[in-house]
Amino acid sequence: MKIIEVDNLVKVYGKGKRALKAVDGVNFSVEEGEIFGFLGPNGAGKTTTINILCTLLLPTSGRALVAGHDVVRQQAAVRKSIGLVFQDPTVDEQLTAEENLLFHAILYNIEPASKRRARMETVLKMVELYERRKDTLKTFSGGMKRRLEIARGLMHYPRVLFLDEPTLGLDPQTRHHIWSYILELRERENITIFLTTHYMDEAEFADRIAIIDHGKIIALDTPDALKSMVARDVITVHTADDERMAEIVREQFGLDVRRNPDGRGFSFKVDGGAEFIPKFVEQSPVHVLSISLRRPTLDDVFLELTGRQIRDEEVTDKDRMRQRARMPVRGHIAR
């Protein structure tokens, strides 16, 4: 059964010359029980799409159904069937873990109180925060807050859980931890998970991935199928004279060479990379400083499709400013 259906969705911000097409005719559907990933750089339209699906934004045109309900005309029904974990924390730091969940439970009409308490205990235990339930969130780390948000998103038995960059800004260990909850979740609650990310390794966990760039879906398939689009191995070389060597590779081997964005070295794709390397080093007229071989990743898929690397745009100035502006404020100004 299709739990999300999106038909030619468009969202334009602003009007006239300053209009910005954040989502530009997006089509896809998600099967129930699937982990579906949206992969793309910042500003690609991932969050805008999620915001439309969770009824926070109105689409400019097009249609979207979540759990069979129209996101424009049947807001309340859509809201009841979804859980959300946003990019930025949406918990109240002045309240305890338990109070945050209670607030949520009442707004989502989980009655009576006994049912509420039981569910609260289940979700808190699942994210290993039950012992900390009486503590105010001011004392929680970023990873703990995110875990609490996941627990909260599950409180009302949603059919779809939206995770917008669920591990953004967390350290690798915490990211790993959060993913183990997410995968466990699917086992336990048979829930559909819709996530956005710009971490390649995270996208690998998804059953299917839509790669989105400039508001358009440019590829949609399983991670393996996407990677097979760029089946060849990627070899990155750094030599004493990259300019000359790149020319040689281009002419002698007839390969397409790409200079690395940082200006050091270049890379190319080749079949049977492991056998290619000794041959290459032997024949090289200039001194080879370093050479490496990589199996294709989703990064390469993105590069292949757009000519850019996702990471180039990972942190924009605006993000950096926002981070800086928010960090000190959060602790001191409470209201």
Add this chain to the structure above:
Amino acid sequence: METPIAVKETGMGDITHSLRSIGIIWYREILRALRNRAMIVSSLGMPIIFLFIFGEGLSPSMGNLTRFMGGGADVNFIQYIFPGVIGMNVIMASIMSGVSVVWDREFGFLKEVLVAPVPRVAVVLGKVLGGATVGMLQGVMMLIFAPLLGVRLSVGMVLELIPVLFLLSLSLTSLGVAIAARMRSLESFQMIMQFILFPMIFLSGAMFPMRDLPAWMDFLVHINPVTYAVDPLRQIVLRAQNIPEQMLAMLPQFGLGVEVFGHAMTIQDDLMIITIFGALMVVLAMWLFSIRD
């Protein structure tokens, strides 16, 4: 390119669910206010300055404010501004808790509320009632200064003040929520303080008698809703100061009360204006909140 018209939530949905939601939003406001000790303490700072420095300092120069009426009663400047400062505290607390919606937006919590299957009407009501409760308590808290300032208190007066404070706070919180409903950045916050909050307080007769004011100021005082919020507080407080009944009625003529087109405003008149203003603001806030982009 076609832009869709704004879609609004209609109706209250399941009534008990809505009431419970209003309750929990109210409860959160109270919890936040109580946990924020620093804010409680700092909210006393301004009134202390106004009462003990500004008030005590100006009081000797101002003398008996009723001397133009031929004496017969003694109303000093402190007694005059005491209710004004209560009003100021309530106004600051209420508008701030209304505007705290912007904080909730900035720190993300608002999203949690806005994606919940709860009508926006309930969200606004919970917020407004919470802010009003906090504002009222901030006003009541001021009464502890009365004995230190030589302002007489009576049980009747305090009991009369409480519901009035709640009503004032309710309508001013609504104003705050309405202002904040479409506000996107914290920077606008400063602007609100300077261009809305302070002018409203100073042009309300809270800080000085409204006698022989220049015409433009007199006009601004009269269109300022806060004027009608402070006036009932002053009437209630002054009435407890042993002033003869016939003199109380004359106070507005001498700038110690509010006169509209020659009519001295009674407490009921003031409350009516504030109620109408508050009702308009609640409706406005609900409307602004229910628009989706």
